[in-house]
Amino acid sequence: MLGQMRRGETPVVSKLDRLGANAHDIMATIPMLARGGIAVVVLPLGNLDLGSPADKLMLSMLAAVAELERNVLIERTQAGLARAKSEGKTLLRPLKTNSIQRTDIVKKRSQETVSSLARLYSVSLATILGILRTADH
Incomplete structure (x- = not known):
């Protein structure tokens, strides 16, 4: 998406973590887009403006929370898979034939x-x- 964006366009994302894999990526992506004249809208947050220190701080904190949520989700998924495997459950789709x-x-x-x-x-x-x-x- 980033390579296709042009000046004046406004990408709309449902969640902040859609803009990067971690807080560092998110904090690098938004200013890069802003330098290219591209405003970003995150639905729960609205337009992101990095002009003020308070907005930068807010964005940093939200990006860190988004990264934490993603890591917790990965951790829970891995724990669930490990538990299922230890219980002898098959993690694949059932075969169509015997x-x-x-x-x-x-x-x-x-x-x-x-x-x-x-x-x-x-x-x-x-x-x-x-x-x-x-x-x-």
């Missing part, structure tokens, strides 16, 4: 097209190709 069907698909491939196999087993072409690709390895 082992017997996969074996049959590989055997039938020499007589059937990929499309006909997909119809026969009521799965997508991508599923059939994935089964065949796995069987080749």
